Amino acid sequence: GEDVEQSLFLSVREGDSSVINCTYTDSSSTYLYWYKQEPGAGLQLLTYIFSNMDMKQDQRLTVLLNKKDKHLSLRIADTQTGDSAIYFCAESPSVDMRFGAGTRLTVKP
Amino acid sequence: NAGVTQTPKFQVLKTGQSMTLQCAQDMNHNSMYWYRQDPGMGLRLIYYSASEGTTDKGEVPNGYNVSRLNKREFSLRLESAAPSQTSVYFCASSEGGRGGYTFGSGTRLTVV
Numbered sequence: 001g002e003d004v005e006q007s008l009f010l011s012v013r014e015g016d017s018s019v020i021n022c023t024y025t026d027s028s029s030t031y032l033y034w035y036k037q038e039p040g041a042g043l044q045l046l047t048y049i050f051s052n053m054d055m056k057q058d059q060r061l062t063v064l065l066n067k068k069d070k071h072l073s074l075r076i077a078d079t080q081t082g083d084s085a086i087y088f089c090a091e092s093p094s095v096d097m098r099f100g101a102g103t104r105l106t107v108k109p
Numbered sequence: 110n111a112g113v114t115q116t117p118k119f120q121v122l123k124t125g126q127s128m129t130l131q132c133a134q135d136m137n138h139n140s141m142y143w144y145r146q147d148p149g150m151g152l153r154l155i156y157y158s159a160s161e162g163t164t165d166k167g168e169v170p171n172g173y174n175v176s177r178l179n180k181r182e183f184s185l186r187l188e189s190a191a192p193s194q195t196s197v198y199f200c201a202s203s204e205g206g207r208g209g210y211t212f213g214s215g216t217r218l219t220v221v
Contacts, residue, residue, distance in 0.1 A: 031209070041214055042201075043152075043199070045208075088151065090209075092209075095140065095157065096154050096167065097154075097210060101150055
């Protein structure tokens with residue numbers, strides 16, 4: 001397909017780990033990104049991974065990249081209610097960026 | 110440290126009216142973008158400007174025009190608004206590479 005694909009919803013309990021998955025389309029993307037959008041706000045860059053890396057860890061966030069399958073995932077450890085938001089993955093094969101539809105993460109107390 | 114500023118935040122238009130959405134960035138970025146966000150469809154690129162003096166169409170340019178007024182400002186104009194243009198509009202800027210995009214807080218537009 002030609003779209004960056006993500007599941008639309010994920011619900012977890014506070015303290016559990018969250019894993020958000022994404023399938024991207026263009027293997028020439030140098031960087032792959034995760035953005036977070038809170039209600040009524042714009043997208044905020046959360047983290048990125050260089051395409052020649054398999055994994056990147058940044059505090060509670062772990063990004064895994066499988067280039068062969070064009071699969072990207074974002075793991076949030078010890079998920080908190082403040083992590084409730086919409087998460088977008090994005091690829092950037094050329095001058096512009098292509099976004100998935102976003103995964104709405106709901107964290108239940 | 111303003112980043113990307115969009116005005117207005119909310120707007121209601123009648124079908125056929127025109128308006129201009131304003132966007133300004135203070136990060137000295139070369140590239141600027143306009144996206145629209147619709148439920149379940151993610152962000153779709155309307156127009157972009159890779160550098161001052163250039164503009165190019167994105168995925169959904171019909172019904173819109175843009176002006177890159179200077180390096181800081183990139184405006185989006187709806188000449189004759191239609192209900193299908195009801196959406197949330199985001200402006201973004203970028204210097205390329207791993208920095209990704211910096212987004213404004215959005216303009217929520219309703220066309221009735």
